Amino acid sequence: MYRDEIQKLCAEYGIVPSKSKGQNFLLDESYCDIMVQSAELTSDDVVIEVGPGFGVLTEKLLQTGARVIAVELEKKVIGYLEHRFKGSAHFKVIEGDILHMTNDTLHMTHANYKIVANVPYAITSPILKAFLTAEHTPSQMVVMVQKEVAERICAQPGKMSLLALSVQYYADVRIVAHVPRTAFWPVPEVDSAIIVIDVKTQDKENQRTEERIFQVARMAFAGKRKQLKNSLANGLHCTIAEAVALLESVGIDPSIRPQELGVGEWVRIAEEQEVRCKK
Template identity: 45%
Template sequence: MFPSVQVKRLLRQSGLRARKSLGQHFLADASVLQTIVEAAELSPADTVIEVGPGLGILTAELVKRAGHVVAVELDTKLASLLKRRLASPPNLRVINADILKVSPSELLEGTSHYKVVANLPYYITSPTLRHFMEASPKPSLMVVMVQKEVGEAIVAEPGKMSLLAVSLQAYSKPRIISHVPAQCFYPQPKVDSVIVRFDLLSEPAVKVADMDGFFDLVRAGFSSPRKQLHNSLAHSLGMKPAEITLLLKGANIDSKRRAETLSLEEWARLYEVWQTAKKS
């Protein structure tokens, strides 16, 4: 156990405090740490990128199991503390940077095989996940802590799909590993969390010619998620409702359905019909 009182003491001794603006909630439960590390299936052959290492509580476990750990911390004071606290083991590099402004290739020093393990700050969860999903090279595996509501949205099935779910499931198979109560953190957040494991796919789950164009269509569909699909698509794509109805019919999709009900396969089918119509 790494109780919250120890987290408080470490912050106080370092003259630091959790910064709400950076979504800092420090994990203070050893059993949760072990769940994260075990889910990542680490070995000495692995390189790990950790996002937002904070006080280094998870980092200390990662360096014991992985061959190399690159910890990327935006907070300059925390990055400095991390270097001092862990005494810079030879398999750890601490980078003071914004993860969204650094490509994985800049962090990896030659290797293309890596994993991402992180207790993600809530406010950058979605952009960080997309950052790695769309990166080159992509990680082989991601194990991250996220807000419970976000985690449940990520693993949603048709009927409760979202733009986030489509964008992540297109590149990976996500599943919730464990639920983590708010009291496992200091300061305690207002919501519970979940640990999500993403197994990255070697090829996208949808077979389309242009993933950017595919996501243009998906974004258009979710632009007004409470509206029926033919209305949101017509508005966002600048097409007549009758034209959209024909597209949906061609993809065998009821025009009265909402975007949240479509599967990845249906989005891919609709994209192909849309592309064919644009060429005619």
């Protein structure tokens, strides 16, 4: 859509774009094409779109033949979407906050589904966590997020963070496009990026190990400038010698810092720590 079209719709429906709600409307539709192509949608797919706005991305999703469930907070926008897509049997809009919805609410109890969305910046992390840890996870997420957040999510060992670990434990991630702030109206203060999150199949039997991984990682990243042996000794309430022994037993340098570890190393630490707790 052109800027004047969006401004006209905002005026017609009495909408004042809210910075706190992350209401920045995408002008350059080529980025919607990238998102749809990255999702590799077919008529067998079910897609959840969070914050559809005036339906620019929605229309392109529907053109693939996929069924689209849009989740929108703004009642005035919902009215527009219902009118615009009233002829589509594959479109449904649900009013509400995505963070307060369950799989049942979204009718995703048994369906294989994907997330394709321009995610409001303020709730990026909670949305990712909610879907990646849901009982029925999506098979894939293609989302537009703040560029800095995208780079943190896709970081490699040396620049890892708790956010990167929290996503990469559950999925393989990659950046497929950078989106300048000028592609939106109103123009946000930051640039964006499109990331693809291919969700891994999780073994439900590993829930205890999963919990321990993040418990140990939180302890370590609380002192990310410290050597890992010191962070773990503080967090696990053990001696530095015991922390060194734990790390060396799984082939990890005790003097390394948390941001230098990949997902596999955190799994090894958590599994070894669990074994030691049972002794």
